Amino acid sequence: MGSVLGFMWLRFDPRRHTKETTMAVKDPVCGMTLEEADAAATEQHRGTTYYFCSADCAEEFRNDPESYI
Numbered sequence: 050m051g052s053v054l055g056f057m058w059l060r061f062d063p064r065r066h067t068k069e070t071t072m073a074v075k076d077p078v079c080g081m082t083l084e085e086a087d088a089a090a091t092e093q094h095r096g097t098t099y100y101f102c103s104a105d106c107a108e109e110f111r112n113d114p115e116s117y118i
């Protein structure tokens with residue numbers, strides 16, 4: 050009985066049933082990886098969108114974008 054339940058558990062992968070709606074992105078200021086949907090702020094620079102973990106990082110980037118790309 051225990052082995053049957055173990056087998057069932059191993060077969061169950063909740064990630065398969067989760068729709069992938071977000072994308073992993075990198076905050077260029079602090080280097081942190083975050084989900085696009087979790088970004089606290091975004092900035093456009095030269096046609097590219099950058100994602101930030103916080104408004105502080107976005108502000109740092111705005112002050113001197115060239116040093117972060």
Ligand SMILES: [Zn+2]
Pocket residue numbers: 076078079080081101102103106
């Ligand atoms: Zn950051």
